[in-house]
Amino acid sequence: MDAAPQKSRVVRDIQFADCDPAQIMFYPRFFEQFVRCTEVLFRKAGVHWDKMYGKTDYAGTPIVDASAKFHRPVRFGDTVEIDSWIEEIKGKVIVMRHEVYNRGELALEGREVRVYTVHDPKSDKGIKAAPVPEALRARLLGTR
Amino acid sequence: MKMKVFKSTRHINFADCDPAQIVFYPRFFEMFDRCTENMFRDVGFYWEVAQATTNYVGMPLIEVSAKFHRPVRFGDTVEIETWIEEIKGKVYVVLHKIVNKGVLSLEGREVRCYAVKAPEHASGIRAIPLPADLVDRLAVKEPA
Numbered sequence: 581m582d583a584a585p586q587k588s589r590v591v592r593d594i595q596f597a598d599c600d601p602a603q604i605m606f607y608p609r610f611f612e613q614f615v616r617c618t619e620v621l622f623r624k625a626g627v628h629w630d631k632m633y634g635k636t637d638y639a640g641t642p643i644v645d646a647s648a649k650f651h652r653p654v655r656f657g658d659t660v661e662i663d664s665w666i667e668e669i670k671g672k673v674i675v676m677r678h679e680v681y682n683r684g685e686l687a688l689e690g691r692e693v694r695v696y697t698v699h700d701p702k703s704d705k706g707i708k709a710a711p712v713p714e715a716l717r718a719r720l721l722g723t724r
Numbered sequence: 725m726k727m728k729v730f731k732s733t734r735h736i737n738f739a740d741c742d743p744a745q746i747v748f749y750p751r752f753f754e755m756f757d758r759c760t761e762n763m764f765r766d767v768g769f770y771w772e773v774a775q776a777t778t779n780y781v782g783m784p785l786i787e788v789s790a791k792f793h794r795p796v797r798f799g800d801t802v803e804i805e806t807w808i809e810e811i812k813g814k815v816y817v818v819l820h821k822i823v824n825k826g827v828l829s830l831e832g833r834e835v836r837c838y839a840v841k842a843p844e845h846a847s848g849i850r851a852i853p854l855p856a857d858l859v860d861r862l863a864v865k866e867p868a
Contacts, residue, residue: 608750
């Protein structure tokens, strides 16, 4: 029953377009990468963000907190490995973790706190936070 | 020491936004980086000039985070306030507040250091405290 949590590993070449004049990855690009890796992990669990929009009451998983700790630079021409997993799903909140490895060494760590939302015509924002449905939770945590 | 608050205004364009019609969150970190650079420019410290004429290398990031309170949408115009919150030895903390129609949308926090050339180090750089004359320029002048 308690299978290992879903994990994804993405391998990424660091290109010219990723880098800044200091020849290293421009730091906001790492957050773009975290979003990509989060989407990859959801797809791996059978949850396709594009297919959920408009077809279900799902309204996305907006970010409430994002952070990163930088240990070593990642340079133009490096190839990094990014491991992503869900640290926790608690009610409406999903906590994502990302680790970026460069030549086997931890270059940086990221953390994203997201909330599960559904459409809510009664709210002036049009959406509201809702508990992560049990079936989705089980798929994301790899317990089913 | 009281530090100056630097204000800027930013229109949210098509290119800033994602399929949910809101600012794609990594773009806020790009805004933070620009605001930090512009804070230094406002007091006459131009990163590219310092690189060319002194042993200054850059302001590498050690840690960064953001807390998101409300979405910012395509077409909004936001006001950004940026200041140095704390200087602790070789690191300093920059805070950014993004206000949308008078309401706080998000807060960002960057922990950076001032790096200079250090050929004796494997990395080629080392951190030093923000130079006193630069801190002086970023501080609110106390009445004599």
